[in-house]
Amino acid sequence: MTTSNTPGTLLTPQQVADRRAHAPHTSMFTRMLLRAAVLRRRRAASALLAMIVAAAVATAMMNLYVDVQAKLRTEFRNYGANVVIVAKDGQSLPADALAKVESVLGAKTKTLAVPFAYAVARTHDGQSVVVVGTDFARARQLNHWWKVSHWPGAPNEALVGMRAAAVLSPKIGPNRQPFELTFQGKAIQLAPAGMLQTGAGEDSRIYLDQSQFQRWTGVAPSTIEVAASGTAAEVEASIRQLAQLLPTADIRPVRQIMEGEANVLNKTRATLYASATLVVLTSALCVLATLIGWVFDRRRDFAIMKALGASERLINGFFAAEAAALGVVGAILGFFIGIGVAAWIGRVNFHAPVVPRFSVFPYILAGSVAVALISAILPIELLRRVQPAIILRGE
Amino acid sequence: MFPRIVYESFRRQARRKLLAGIAITLGVAVATAMIAVATDIGDKINRELRSYGANLVVTPQEDTLDVEVGGVNLKPPSDGAFLNEADLPKIRGTFWHHNIVGFSPMLPVTVKVGEGNNKDAKDVTLVGTYFNKALRFGKDDFTTGVKITNPWWKVEGESKCGDGRLARPGRVEDSPAACGWPDDNSENILVGERLAAKLAKKPGDTLEVDARQLTISGILSTGGAEDDQIVAPLALAQQILGKPGAVRRVYVSALTKPPDALSVRDPKTMTPEVYDRWYCSPYVESIAYQLQEVIPHSHAEQIRQVAQNEGTVLSRIKGLMLLITLAALFASALAVSAAMATAIYERRVEVGLMKALGAGNLAVSAIFFAEALLLAIVGGIAGFSAGALLARQIGRSIFNSQISIEPVLFPIIMTIAVFVTFAGSAAAIRRAVKFDPVFALRGEG
Numbered sequence: 084m085t086t087s088n089t090p091g092t093l094l095t096p097q098q099v100a101d102r103r104a105h106a107p108h109t110s111m112f113t114r115m116l117l118r119a120a121v122l123r124r125r126r127a128a129s130a131l132l133a134m135i136v137a138a139a140v141a142t143a144m145m146n147l148y149v150d151v152q153a154k155l156r157t158e159f160r161n162y163g164a165n166v167v168i169v170a171k172d173g174q175s176l177p178a179d180a181l182a183k184v185e186s187v188l189g190a191k192t193k194t195l196a197v198p199f200a201y202a203v204a205r206t207h208d209g210q211s212v213v214v215v216g217t218d219f220a221r222a223r224q225l226n227h228w229w230k231v232s233h234w235p236g237a238p239n240e241a242l243v244g245m246r247a248a249a250v251l252s253p254k255i256g257p258n259r260q261p262f263e264l265t266f267q268g269k270a271i272q273l274a275p276a277g278m279l280q281t282g283a284g285e286d287s288r289i290y291l292d293q294s295q296f297q298r299w300t301g302v303a304p305s306t307i308e309v310a311a312s313g314t315a316a317e318v319e320a321s322i323r324q325l326a327q328l329l330p331t332a333d334i335r336p337v338r339q340i341m342e343g344e345a346n347v348l349n350k351t352r353a354t355l356y357a358s359a360t361l362v363v364l365t366s367a368l369c370v371l372a373t374l375i376g377w378v379f380d381r382r383r384d385f386a387i388m389k390a391l392g393a394s395e396r397l398i399n400g401f402f403a404a405e406a407a408a409l410g411v412v413g414a415i416l417g418f419f420i421g422i423g424v425a426a427w428i429g430r431v432n433f434h435a436p437v438v439p440r441f442s443v444f445p446y447i448l449a450g451s452v453a454v455a456l457i458s459a460i461l462p463i464e465l466l467r468r469v470q471p472a473i474i475l476r477g478e
Numbered sequence: 479m480f481p482r483i484v485y486e487s488f489r490r491q492a493r494r495k496l497l498a499g500i501a502i503t504l505g506v507a508v509a510t511a512m513i514a515v516a517t518d519i520g521d522k523i524n525r526e527l528r529s530y531g532a533n534l535v536v537t538p539q540e541d542t543l544d545v546e547v548g549g550v551n552l553k554p555p556s557d558g559a560f561l562n563e564a565d566l567p568k569i570r571g572t573f574w575h576h577n578i579v580g581f582s583p584m585l586p587v588t589v590k591v592g593e594g595n596n597k598d599a600k601d602v603t604l605v606g607t608y609f610n611k612a613l614r615f616g617k618d619d620f621t622t623g624v625k626i627t628n629p630w631w632k633v634e635g636e637s638k639c640g641d642g643r644l645a646r647p648g649r650v651e652d653s654p655a656a657c658g659w660p661d662d663n664s665e666n667i668l669v670g671e672r673l674a675a676k677l678a679k680k681p682g683d684t685l686e687v688d689a690r691q692l693t694i695s696g697i698l699s700t701g702g703a704e705d706d707q708i709v710a711p712l713a714l715a716q717q718i719l720g721k722p723g724a725v726r727r728v729y730v731s732a733l734t735k736p737p738d739a740l741s742v743r744d745p746k747t748m749t750p751e752v753y754d755r756w757y758c759s760p761y762v763e764s765i766a767y768q769l770q771e772v773i774p775h776s777h778a779e780q781i782r783q784v785a786q787n788e789g790t791v792l793s794r795i796k797g798l799m800l801l802i803t804l805a806a807l808f809a810s811a812l813a814v815s816a817a818m819a820t821a822i823y824e825r826r827v828e829v830g831l832m833k834a835l836g837a838g839n840l841a842v843s844a845i846f847f848a849e850a851l852l853l854a855i856v857g858g859i860a861g862f863s864a865g866a867l868l869a870r871q872i873g874r875s876i877f878n879s880q881i882s883i884e885p886v887l888f889p890i891i892m893t894i895a896v897f898v899t900f901a902g903s904a905a906a907i908r909r910a911v912k913f914d915p916v917f918a919l920r921g922e923g
Binding site: 129133136137140143144147151154155158159161162163201203210211212213226227228229230246247250280281282283284287335336337338339340341342343346347350351353354355357358359361362364365366368369372373375376379380424428431432433 | 497501504505508511512515519522523526527529530531534535542543544545546547628629630632699700701702705779780781782783784785786787790791794795797798799801802803805806808809810812813816817819820821823824868872875876877
C-alpha cells in the first residue's frame with residue numbers, strides 16, 4: 084500500500100515512523116475502496132455510468148409524472164369555463180359578485196371569471212336578437228377558441244356573431260356600417276368591430292362592452308363563467324366556497340368540461356405511469372447487469388482478501404460499501420441530469436419548463452442504493468461458496 | 479468447426495447465455511410495448527376526447543337566428559327551416575364514416591307543462607333527440623344518439639341497472655337499456671334535474687305536456703341547459719310540433735386530425751391534387767364539407783370549443799409519449815449492451831486460448847458476433863411476443879380496447895434488436911480480441 088517500502092531500500096524505524104506520521108491518515112478500509120475505484124477506472128466508470136443513466140431516467144420520469152398532470156390541466160383550461168355562476172330565477176347577480184368571486188379564487192393564479200349579461204333587443208326591421216354584455220379582455224382570455232376577426236376597442240363597437248351578421252343585416256360586413264338596436268324603446272347605434280365564429284350559440288348573438296350594455300339596457304350580469312384551475316377536488320372546494328359567498332346564485336360545475344378532462348387526464352396518467360414503470364425497471368436491469376459483471380470481474384480481489392484472512396463480514400461490508408458509494412454518487416449526478424432532461428421535455432413539449440421536484444430525491448437515492456446493493460450482494464453470495472484457491476488459480 | 483464452437487458455447491455456458499438472453503428479451507419487450515403504445519396513443523386519446531361531446535354541428539342552410547338565453551328558447555320554434563330526418567343515416571355514407579363516432583339530432587319545441595290549463599302551466603323547452611337509436615344505411619346497421627355523443631349525460635332511473643353494473647360513459651355496450659333511459663320508440667321522457675325539482679317529480683311519475691300524459695322514465699343531469707328542459711324521443715317532439723321528419727340541428731362527434739396548414743385552406747382555391755389530399759384527410763373542416771355534401775340544404779360547422787382544443791391536447795400527449803418512448807428505447811439499448819459487454823468480458827480466457835491456438839482476430843470476432851446474432855434473434859422474437867402481450871394488457875386495462883401490434887413492427891424491432899446487440903458487443907469484443915493471450919491465460923487483468 085502507499086506506506087510500504089520498496090524492497091532493497093532500507094529505512095530506519097525512525098524514518099518509517101516519520102513517513103507514517105506525514106501520510107494522510109486514512110483507514111485501510113477507505114483506502115481499499117478508493118484504490119479499487121482508481122485502479123479499475125474503466126470498469127468503475129462504466130458501472131457509475133449505468134447508475135447515473137438509471138437515476139437520471141428515473142428522476143426524469145418521476146418529475147414528469149407529477150408535473151405533466153399540472154401541465155395538461157393548464158392545456159385543458161383552454162376548453163373554457165368549468166364552473167358557471169347563474170343568478171336564480173332570472174334575477175341579476177349582486178353588483179359585487181365578480182369582485183367576490185375574484186377575491187375567493189384570486190389567491191390562485193390563472194383563475195379567470197368573466198361576467199355575462201343577456202337581453203333580447205330588436206333590430207330596425209323588428210327581428211329579435213340576443214345581445215350580451217361582457218368584458219372583452221377577460222372573454223378573450225377565457226375563450227381561446229373564439230375566432231374573432233377583430234376585437235372591439237372603442238365603447239361603441241360590437242362583436243357580431245356570424246349568423247347574427249348574416250341574418251340581421253347583410254350590410255354588416257367588411258365595410259362595417261353602423262347599425263341600430265332597440266331595447267324597450269331605447270335605441271343604440273353600434274359599429275361592428277369584427278365577426279365572431281364559434282359554431283355554437285354565440286354565433287347568433289351580438290356582444291357589447293359590459294358598461295355600455297348596462298347604460299343602454301340597465302341589465303346587470305346574470306352569469307359569471309369561471310375557469311377554476313386545479314384538480315377536481317380543488318374545483319369542488321372552490322364551488323363550495325362560492326356557494327357560501329353567493330347564496331342568491333346557482334353555482335354549477337360544467338360537467339361536459341369537467342368529465343371530459345377527468346377522463347382524458349386519467350387515461351394519460353395511467354399510460355404515463357405504466358411507461359414510467361417500464362422505463363425505470365429497464366434502467367434498473369441495466370444497472371444490475373453492469374454491476375454483477377463488475378463484481379464478478381473482481382473475484383480475484385475477493386479471493387485474495389479471503390486468503391489473507393478477511394472475515395466474511397468485512398468482505399460483505401467492503402463490497403456493500405462500494406456498491407452504496409456507487410449508488411449515492413450515481414443518484415446525485417443522475418438526479419441533476421434527470422431534472423435537466425425533464426425540464427428539456429417540458430420545454431419541447433409543453434413550452435414551459437417542468438419545475439424540479441427535490442422531494443423525489445430521497446426515493447431516487449434509496450432506489451439507487453438498493454439496486455446497487457442487490458447487484459453487489461448477489462454475485463458475492465455465489466462466490467462465497469467457492470474456495471479462494473480455485474479462483475486464484477484462475478478457474 | 480465454426481458452427482460447432484458456437485453450438486458448444488451455447489450448450490456448455492447455458493446459464494451465462496440465459497442471462498444475456500433475458501436482458502435482450504426484456505429490453506426488446508419494453509421497446510416493443512412502448513413503440514406500440516406510442517403509435518396507438520393518438521388514436522386512443524382521440525377517442526377519449528370524444529367524451530367532450532360533438533365537434534361538428536349541422537344546421538339548415540337557411541337557418542334563422544336562435545333567440546335563446548340560459549337554455550330557454552324565446553322564439554316560436556315552428557318557423558325557420560328544418561333538416562329532414564330521413565337524410566340522417568346518409569352520414570354513414572360519407573368518405574370518413576369510420577371516423578364518425580355518433581350523431582344526435584335535436585328538435586327543440588316549446589311546450590306547456592302543468593295540470594290542465596290552469597295558471598300553473600308554464601313554458602318549458604322540450605328537446606327531441608335519439609337516445610340510442612338503431613338505424614340502417616345500406617347494409618350497415620348501427621346505433622347512435624346522445625348516449626354516445628354526450629357521455630356526460632347522467633340519468634337517474636326508477637330502478638338500478640339490470641345487473642347492477644355501472645355504465646361507463648361513451649360505451650354503449652355497457653349501458654343496459656333499463657338504466658332509466660327511455661326507448662326511442664316510446665312516449666317516455668327524461669326531465670332535467672332542476673325542472674324535476676321545481677315540478678316535484680320523480681321517475682315513474684306522469685307529466686302533462688301539452689295535454690299529453692307522458693311517463694317520466696328518468697331524471698337527467700347534464701350540468702348544462704338540459705337541466706331545465708325535457709328530453710324526449712325525436713318522434714314525440716315531431717308529433718308535438720306537428721312536423722314529422724323535422725330536425726333542427728344535428729350534432730356529430732367525429733375523430734379528427736389536428737389542424738395544420740392544409741386544413742384551414744379554402745377548398746375552392748385548391749388545385750385538384752391538393753383538394754384530393756384535403757378531402758381524404760380527416761380534418762374537421764373536410765368532414766364538415768362532406769356532411770354538407772350528403773345532407774341536402776345543410777350547413778355544417780365545427781364547434782370550435784371542442785374541435786379547436788382537442789388538437790393541442792392530442793399533440794401534447796403524443797409528443798410526451800414519443801419522448802418517453804425514446805427514453806425507453808435508450809434505456810433498453812443500454813441494458814442490452816451492458817449485458818452483452820459483461821458476457822463477453824468474462825470470456826477473455828477463452829479468447830486467449832483460441833488465439834494461442836492460432837485463431838485470428840477476425841475468426842474470434844466472427845464467433846462472438848455469430849453468438850450475438852443468435853441471441854438477438856431468439857431474444858428479439860421472445861421479446862417481441864412479450865412486448866405485444868404487454869401492450870395488449872396496457873391497452874385493455876387503461877383504454878378498455880386493444881392496442882394492436884402492426885406486423886410491420888416486427889422486422890423493425892428485430893433490426894433494432896440485432897443492431898443494439900451488435901453495438902453493445904462491439905466494444906467488448908474489440909477489447910477481448912486485443913487482450914494479450916498470455917495475460918488472459920495466466921488469469922491476469
